[in-house]
Amino acid sequence: MKNITVIGAGTMGNGIAHVFAQNGFQVKLVDISEKALEKGVATITRNLDRLLSKEKISLETKESTLSNINCHTELTDGLSNADLVVEAATENVDLKKNIFQQIDELSPEKAILATNTSSISITQIAAVTSRPDKVIGMHFMNPVPIMKLIEVIRGYSTSDAVTKQIMELSETLGKVPVEVNDYPGFIANRILMPMINEAIYSLYEGVAGVYEIDTVMKLGMAHPMGPLQLADFIGLDVCLSILKVLFDGFGNPKYAPCPLLVNMVTAGKLGVKSGEGFYDYTASRKAETISKQFS
Template sequence: MKQISVIGAGTMGNGIAHVFAQAGFSVNLVDVHYSQLEKAIATIGKNMDRQVAKGTLTEEQKQTALKNITIKTDLIEGIQNAELVVEAATENVNLKLDIFQQLDKYAPQGCILATNTSSISITKIAAVTNRPQRVIGMHFMNPVPVMKLVEIINGYATIKEVTATIVELSKQLGKIPCVVNDYPGFIANRILMPMINEAIYSLYEGVAGVEEIDTVMKLGMAHPMGPLQLADFIGLDVCLAILRVLQDGFGNPKYAPCPLLVNMVTAGKLGVKSGEGFYVYTAGSKEAKVSERFL
């Protein structure tokens, strides 16, 4: 397998294109917005510059990797020769179903269709295609070039040969694959999101402040980042969407999103992407300060 197409040039999409290109694959990075593609290539270049500065990548390897990426705004053209398509669009079920109907229609017959969804049912996505046996979840962690895990999710109809191919491919990228089954939230978010939600509830109920909650988890449980700052990093809108998938999928009130989280998303306080969530983020600065709302 040499020809990969990545659909969506946002944070996850450009990271996925980065690791495939660096591993020697030819990558078509596809997005409807040319400006987003330009931004993605610039981001990939900057991230590779950091690798060069750290000595984990040579300048020659960087240039070769960048040449492996071709940007496309036309979906049909971008997937016509693909052996694997990895969809990394916004975490919106209707959008993903629409994309997969198009992928099924225009991708080569033997092409594997993968989704980077963090919570949406692989079986549901596969059901809108005529090749459900060749649809699989390939959930990368953010930031993709740094994080080693790939959560591989089998849909109800995914065949073993496809799973084995994606496991081997993940290893070629220098990742560690973990195969799980298709139930709401899979494993990563089924465990992570209730923890984040409980941290938000603890803040909402006045048990402790933002810094105190994050400090307890960092120093007491050896987490590299506290749950509230992690939620900001993931995107509070994404956290809310995943919690709603869990709540709907299991019908269990324990997954109900905290009202504070709902209000913050409604107010547009989405975390790093909007400049403010539980913390305030200033462009060009690595420091984050607790939002005045929580002082």
């Protein structure tokens, strides 16, 4: 397995492409937008420069990583010789189904199809393909080049052989893969999102302020960042989407998104990526972004 196709050049997609390319794989990065591809490669270059400045990689590694990445705006070109396709598009079930129908038709018969979804059913995605035994979840953590975990999610029909291959492949990337089964939110977000939602409810109900809630969790529970700060980093729209998946999947009121979260997303306050969430990230406030903690 040497030829990897990554669908989507956004935050997760360019991070996944970076990690595969740095480990010697030939990567085709695919996005419908040329601008998104340029931005994605620019992000990879900046992250490589940061690693180079800290002497964590050599100049040769930087150059070889970038040379291992080729960009495409057409799926046909990007999928022609893929051994593994990793989809990293927006967390929307209909969009992902549409993408998987296309990549199933255009990818070589041997190719494994993986999704980076953080909550959507692998079984549901696999059902629109002709190869459900070769569909699997590879939930990378953000920022991908830094975080060690890959949550490997087996769909109902995912074969033992494919699961074993993806577990071993994840280890070659220097990651720690953990195998889980296909239920709403898997493990990471089934545990994390209710905590974030409860923190938002605590703010909504006036129990404590943003700084106070995050400080309690950082200093009292040894979390590297507080739940509200983490929500800003993930994206409040993504948090809301995952909570909706959990609520729809289990039908339990404990997963119902807090009204404050719903209102903030409706108002466009999405966290770091929009410049404002529970914290202000605009230049005028000189707020420190979460990403600096991982640099």
